Amino acid sequence: xxxxxxxxxxxxxxxxxxxxxxxxxxxxxxxxxxDRTALVARQxxxxxxxxxxxxxxxxxxxxxxxxxxxxxxDVVVQLDADGQHPPSHLPDLLDGxxxxxxxxxxxxxxxxxxxxxxxxxxAMTFLARVMSRLLGVxxxxxxxxxxxxxPRAVQFFAREYPQEYLGDTIESLVMAGRAGLTIKQVxxxxxxxxxxxxxxxxxxxxxxxxxxxxxxxFILMRQSPDAIPNDSQTG
Amino acid sequence: xxxxxxxxxxxxxxxxxVFELVRRGLMRERHAVFWMLLGIALILVxxxxxxxxxxxxxxxxxxxxxxxxxxxxIVLFALALQTGVEIAKLERHVRTxxxxxxxxxxxxxxxxxxxxxxxxx
Numbered sequence: 001x002x003x004x005x006x007x008x009x010x011x012x013x014x015x016x017x018x019x020x021x022x023x024x025x026x027x028x029x030x031x032x033x034x035d036r037t038a039l040v041a042r043q044x045x046x047x048x049x050x051x052x053x054x055x056x057x058x059x060x061x062x063x064x065x066x067x068x069x070x071x072x073x074d075v076v077v078q079l080d081a082d083g084q085h086p087p088s089h090l091p092d093l094l095d096g097x098x099x100x101x102x103x104x105x106x107x108x109x110x111x112x113x114x115x116x117x118x119x120x121x122x123a124m125t126f127l128a129r130v131m132s133r134l135l136g137v138x139x140x141x142x143x144x145x146x147x148x149x150x151p152r153a154v155q156f157f158a159r160e161y162p163q164e165y166l167g168d169t170i171e172s173l174v175m176a177g178r179a180g181l182t183i184k185q186v187x188x189x190x191x192x193x194x195x196x197x198x199x200x201x202x203x204x205x206x207x208x209x210x211x212x213x214x215x216x217x218f219i220l221m222r223q224s225p226d227a228i229p230n231d232s233q234t235g
Numbered sequence: 236x237x238x239x240x241x242x243x244x245x246x247x248x249x250x251x252x253v254f255e256l257v258r259r260g261l262m263r264e265r266h267a268v269f270w271m272l273l274g275i276a277l278i279l280v281x282x283x284x285x286x287x288x289x290x291x292x293x294x295x296x297x298x299x300x301x302x303x304x305x306x307x308x309i310v311l312f313a314l315a316l317q318t319g320v321e322i323a324k325l326e327r328h329v330r331t332x333x334x335x336x337x338x339x340x341x342x343x344x345x346x347x348x349x350x351x352x353x354x355x356x
Contacts (some may be wrong), residue, residue: 052331164264218264221257 001028001046002060002145002168003081007035009193013083014044020087027067028081029060029098037081057145058166061162065149069158074151085146089188093148101153101181102173105146105188106139112189119205127170130216136176139185143169146188154183166215174208174219239281242303246277272308 003010011029017026023159026046030038041048049063054200061078068076077093079085089105107114108128124143131142149157150183156179164173177183187227253270256262262270280287280303291302 052335053328204331214268218257218267221254222260 001026001079001080002057002064003028003033003037003041003058003229004031004054005033005035005037006081007033007037007040009083010037010041010046010081012096013081013087014041017087018045020090025073027064029061029180031055031057031129042155043124056163058161058163058172061168061172062157062159064152064162065154065157069154073154074200075148076157077148078145080145084190085192086189086191086211089186092186093146096186097148097150097183098126099182100184101150102176102183103148104141104144104173104183104185105148105190106144106167106226107186107188107190108140109187114190119200119209123205126209127212131170131173134174134220135183135186136192139173139183142173144190145155145169146190158179164193164218165211167219170186170212170216171222176224240279242277242281244281246274246279246281249274249277255274 001010001013014028015068017024024180026035027049028046029049030041032051038048038050049060049067051060051063055063064078065076075097077090079087080176085105093103093105108124124141127228128140128142132139143166153176156176157172160172160175160179162168162175164171173183250271253262253267253274257264257267269320284299287299291299296302296305313351
């Protein structure tokens with residue numbers, strides 16, 4: 001769970017996770033929050049990586065994956081620290097790892113109702129279509145940070161996790177795909193943010209669409225990273 | 236008036252170089268976007284010399300090249316300032332890392348000392 005100033009949502013989320021998967025080690029990557037994110041996470045029972053300065057989501061993710069890889073974990077599930085990703089879907093994501101290196105918990109795939117429209121909706125649809133074509137698999141939600149990674153993916157993301165805008169979601173998928181990892185999605189229902197308000201004015205949505213398009217162009221320009229061998233270590 | 240070949244070639248060269256740098260992951264998006272816009276501006280200036288001439292006389296420059304040099308210098312000033320700001324940020328990060336390493340080193344040494352004490356007691 002990459003986290004930046006999520007002291008309000010984390011305690012509840014961690015309790016929920018402990019209820020759903022009691023034996024599973026939890027890691028919060030505190031991206032140099034100003035609030036008590038690290039403290040409340042630790043008190044709730046999670047391990048915490050305290051970043052010495054703010055790196056952004058991509059930086060926090062790679063740190064988390066690096067820790068996971070070095071600690072010998074074969075499977076990593078990532079979810080947002082704000083509680084939008086329900087732990088109840090964990091079994092669905094993990095089941096998907098049977099035949100895929102990366103499993104995305106996706107909106108717009110049959111479960112849940114989402115009030116997204118206008119430029120932001122166009123942006124997400126456009127990105128999903130392009131990514132589906134690129135990766136050769138039907139994806140409906142490529143900006144979802146709710147994902148499960150199998151052994152090959154854990155090793156890969158411990159080395160490569162982009163820090164650019166939308167790099168943590170879209171670019172990480174493209175890089176994984178180019179490196180030979182398989183990707184698929186399972187439908188999930190996401191919750192509204194409990195605390196804080198994501199503002200979605202039309203102007204902001206249009207800016208989002210523009211930035212996403214530019215980000216995608218750069219992603220397409222970039223070279224493929226080294227492929228992961230098929231017999232990479234398994235648990 | 237024919238096109239000015241030099242700015243066009245320069246602009247194209249700039250775009251190609253930046254493209255290759257991005258492709259290899261050697262340049263961040265925000266810098267690449269800046270240089271690409273510059274490359275496009277150069278190509279436009281070379282492609283429309285009459286318009287460039289008009290703009291430069293309107294702004295009071297005797298020669299179009301004067302305008303181009305002037306704008307280039309302003310852009311480079313801004314770039315240099317921005318680079319200074321980024322270097323300062325990196326220095327802050329390095330300083331933080333140095334502190335953390337030093338503190339971790341001491342904590343580690345103390346822990347090792349405690350462990351050896353426990354072993355020998």
